[in-house]
Amino acid sequence: MENGGYVGEVEPAGKKPIAELRGVTKRFGEVLAASDLNLSIAEGEFLSFLGPSGCGKTTALRMLAGFETPTEGDVLLDGKVVNTLEAHHRPVNMVFQQYALFPHMTVAQNIGYGLRQIRPRIPKAEISERVSKALDVVQLAGFEDRKIWEMSGGQQQRVALARAIINEPKLLLLDEPMAALDRKLRKEMQIELQDLQRQLGITFVLVTHDQEEALSMSDRICIMRDGRIVQIGSPQELYDRPNSRYVADFVGTSNFFNGKLQRSTDGLSEVLLDNGMRIQGMPGDGLVDGQEVCVSVRPEQMKLRRQGKGLEVEVHNRIFLGEHTEYLVTHETLGDFLVLAPRQADLSEGAFAVRDKALVSWETSAALILDRN
Structure with missing residues (x-):
């Protein structure tokens, strides 16, 4: 499909879109961070934004999250335009590169933090039960009372994931969450993330500059350059049939x-x-x-x-x-x-x-x- 100057499967066939970017452009003063982005993200899909630093992938992710507002165009969630909807009112959660965990809190307190902010208040017993279930999902049962600084990098990432999934978001956004991990642990976490995504059925959107990470984990990859989408497709499609030297050089x-x-x-x-x-x-x-x-x-x-x-x-x-x-x-x-x-x-x-x-x-x-x- 041809769209906006690039070729790719903008809308995955036969799948309900959970999120969409329609003609989205974002400017920061004179800087054009994202230009005419058109993309449909399917329910239950694992999609990656791949590209070098400054290509616009994190800006696209932040507009989906609600941390940035488009200068032009629309962001849709479940078919509704959410351009002005604040981040904490969207059915979306985000895992940051540095995890953004509270060092003075225990693992359980970190995971349950978002639930404690909901009004009217959720009963403590229900929060405790949901925290325990989230810990089971990320294989950290028994770590409830540990301090964050007592956890390894891989364990901290699991805590961040548990905190993100406890609200059962429809869309989970991952901003280079494995960048700080060593190669062996990164490989292990890639497999765990795929297993977790299949288990939960949540739509995952990953931002990365690591081609191997994107190729090994994604259903589709969205290649970006200078704020634009240049090609969208499955890992095999992008590897076997790149549409330019840029894509061939970036994928493999x-x-x-x-x-x-x-x-x-x-x-x-x-x-x-x-x-x-x-x-x-x-x-x-x-x-x-x-x-x-x-x-x-x-x-x-x-x-x-x-x-x-x-x-x-x-x-x-x-x-x-x-x-x-x-x-x-x-x-x-x-x-x-x-x-x-x-x-x-x-x-x-x-x-x-x-x-x-x-x-x-x-x-x-x-x-x-x-x-x-």
Whole structure:
């Protein structure tokens, strides 16, 4: 679907939208933080906003939460415009990057804090029961009386999650909640978050700059750049069919060879590279002859051999990563690029050493011709 200059599944088919952005723009003085955002978030979906710092993803999240008001356009929750509805009146909760927990309170007091602010007051027994259930959900039963400063980073994140879900929000917003965790714990928490989302059936919206985090957790990913949505799709769609070099470079790793698009033949197109070589590949949508483009080839789709057909290269660097080996190779015309060899290929072909000569090849279908911008 084409919308506002980008391609993607703006409205997930067959699913009821729980939240929507309709032509939403946000300005802070002269700064354009978000521009003409159009997005429908489905009930029960796990959606991620992915992009570098300053791309507008956190601004979009804060407008959904009610911490910012759109300059133009509408934010809808359950089909109702909520532009002027205050954050604490929305069926939304947010988990912040620094968790925003109260260090002087116990775990139970932190989790039950929001319930204690509700008027008319909720009976203490009911609050205690709901806190206990929330602790069970995040696997922290028995930690009720612990102080926050006595908890590890992963445990503090669970406390923040328990505090966020105790009100049973329709939308749970996560603002880079795993940024402060080490790699191993981050992996564990990614799995726990997915399990929690499936268990509760709450719609999750995650903001992250970590592509691996977005790819591993999301039903759909919304790629942002300079305040705009540039592509929306499932992790596999974005990885296999990016609509520009920007998306291909942000989602996964790729080799890029710049050139100009030539005429198409038999469903394929040819690119005359800046270095004079010609490469055939699969053209993206909306490209025209003569346009400046790039050819994108993922390192894992390249094959490294000692015999047969292919480009003659020399191994410049080799990094063994267990399940695969990353080779930096040099071609006299294309220059340096990466090849990723699976463990099985290294075992059958024999691992290459630095300064070894080799042959590199790839299928034509693996070469994607993309807008260079």
